[in-house]
Amino acid sequence: MTTIRFENVWKEYDERVVLEQVNLSLADHEFLVIIGPSGVGKTTLLRMLLSQEQPSRGRILLDGEPIATEPTADRGVVFQRYSVFPHRTVLGNVMMGPQWAGAPFLGRFFGARRRALEERAMALLTRVGLGEHAHKYPAQLSGGMQQRLALAQALIMRPKVLLLDEPFGALDPGTRKSMHELVGELWEENRMTIVMVTHDLPEAFLLGTRVIAVDRRRNDPQAPERFGATIVSDFEAKCRSVRESRAFEAERERVRLALLAGTSPAEDAPAVPAFETALVKD
């Protein structure tokens, strides 16, 4: 369970107000998309959630606790560019997080631990479609493949929240489409919360379960920096009860078919990896 709350968050740089009165409450397993015009503070909102920047007023709560004042492993991130390490191979990139967590001084695993991690990383890479590129360097991959790698690298840490800052902004339309599918599926499979910033409206409504628009409510032509942006609209793009009943129907159908076929439903892997099965899933 992961919930996010923004409580009256403001962001000011000296005299300039960027964001004002941001109040938001996000339930578990939502796909929140933040849209809005350029330069209005979408990314600032995401950066505050990442603790790359601190709110000037108000606070941000993750599961009811104020978030750490620096980036930590509970919030994963994929930026538009530069979020993979050019000096490590694809496999090495994915293995970095767990190795840092488990080997404070050397940052490297050896022997059986390493093999176990390699297996996990390879499974994840195969899932995002980079299985056969495991031993290449990021510079040898296309833009879309680099973003897949960045996703895998973040996912292996099993963050509570995954933050995406215009992750498909630099990709061509075809690649973008396949990335949409991948991110949608990963969101379902890992049952996590995703917060994404984009300026692409169709993309926002395709992926998001909840879409918020950030813009200035008031504008003073004499002093445009006087008023900041805030959440001006809040759409429930995919209704939660519909989503859950769909998942439930799918699960019921699976059990029914299994019973018809005369096998015990528990023996099969669940077709819809939702509910408790997904929570214990590695």
Add this chain to the structure above:
Amino acid sequence: MRRIINYAPRPGVRLILALLPFIAVLAIYILASNARLAVEPADKLMPSFASFWTTMVRMATTVDKATSQYLLWWDTWLSLQRLFLGLGISALLGLVLGIIVGFVPYLRATFEPFFAAFSLIPPLAVLPILFILFGLGEASKIVLIVFGIAPFIIRDVMLRVSAIPAEQIIKAQTLGASTWQMIAGVVLPQVMPRLIDSVRLSLGAAWLFVIAAEAITSEGGLGYRIFLVRRYLAMDVILPYVIWITLLAFLMDYALRRLAVAAYPWDQIKAA
């Protein structure tokens, strides 16, 4: 008629073109030398290649009476020792200080202006101070090299550290990395190719300081020999020594370049 920048030589032509200036310089020397030797067979200013050869063979294969050493090898050994010690200490200082100061904002704010000012001190101007402080022995020569090139390497490494995209550092933190882990796992490996480049660029300066220090006080060394035999106008020693130093510098540069290619393949891919 196209613009001149749009004419590019073919690979074979390129090789010939690259050799041309070398051949031209050699030819001019031989012609001038022959002309002078024809007038005065004992001319010391532009000796023939034959006398270069006999002098070098003598210096490389006969034991000198005063020092009981093979002079060429003895000089080379002394100079390279100083050069490598100076370069090694500078590279190490540059790496450690450059990364720590470049990566930690408080240290950066404290030391960056200091390093910037420090790197502007002309090293040769403080050479007398070094002689007073460290004596006339090896220490002052090595300190001079370090003094001359370490500030440059430190600043270069700091620049490289700050050129690492902020996204990577944030990403590393979201993967749970500590400051030490980021230094060892993200910053250091990405700075290493740049450090090698930095050392390559410092080679010329390092040789300058070695020769300058040796010229003033020494018992041996390539620079010392050149300045010693200057009194006798011994161009048959000086010119081959200069070429020998150039060759050594070229070989070091080449070796460092190959090292960078072999040790950091990802950096080559990125550049290409």
